[in-house]
Amino acid sequence: MTKSFFSSPRITTTFLLLVLLAFLFNLNFDAFRAGAQAPQVVGEGQLGFLPKWVTPTTFPPTATNLSVNQPPFCLVPDPVAFFSWDFSDPDPWDSQSSYQVQVDNNSNFSSPEHDSARISSPSGNYATPQGTLSYNTTYYWQLKVWDQQNNDSGWIADSSFTTPLHRYPSVDFIWGPLGPAQGEEVRFFDRSTCYDADGQCDSWVWAFQDGNPSSSTRQNATTTFGSTGQKTVTIEVNDSDGFSCQAIDTINVRLPLPDWKEILPP
Secondary structure: OOOOHHHOHHHHHHHHHHHHHHHHHHHHHHHHHHHOOOOOEEEOOEEOOOOOOOOOOOOOOEEEEEEEEOOOOOOOOOOOOEEEEEEEOOOOOOOEEEEEEEEEOOOOOOOOOEEOOOEEOOOOEEEOOOOOOOOOOEEEEEEEEEEOOOOEOOOEEOOOEEOOOOOOOEOOEEEEOOOOEOOOEEEEEEOOEOOOOOOOOOEEEEEEOOEEOOEEOOOOEEEEEOOOEEEEEEEEEEOOOOOEEEEEEEEEEEOOOOOOOOOOOO
16 A cells, blocks of 8 residues: 555654744744834834834933024014024934923013923024013023923023113115216215114214215215216114114216207307
């Protein structure tokens, strides 16, 4: 009688064991391949290289290099503050998801003068809106940042800053005639406003491109231009507290009209 290959119990057991080992190897290989992907955030508190039922330990972020700057006040009518910081997180794959800035004239922030609320942004910069801050006031500011796992840094306070004593001069001027000819006298009239204690501007410095004279320290000045074309005129105005701003404009100087003389016929 011809015997089957599988008729031996030993051979049958060995074959089944090989099939089982091959199945287990294939299962483990698939699991390893799926788990060997690069770390990536797949959800709050979960990382891509860990099973979803494993919650990794993450650390809260912080912020460093906090700084505050105030822009040139000739450009804005009200005080403005620009804040900046660098986000830092012990988890090297993590990044900033949002931030919040508070500004107050009390260091305990009992009633913030300005609160940005939580802003979803990776930016490390923030500016107070126009009309938020007052002149001649000391302010304090604090910052809170969040990472992608929704961990927050807690409040991080920086040093105080003080806004200027008052608004800087608002500089303006007019002139006539509007389109002067080469060599024609042009009169300039200061229309500036100063905001110091007496509300009066204290000094003026004019500069005239190709003008004669080329400069003046009078409040209202005159000059003539020695050539045609676009000419730049600059005025700098100062108040009693040393606050100064300037304004620049251009004048189109034309050729003079030709002289003519009426000649009667003979």
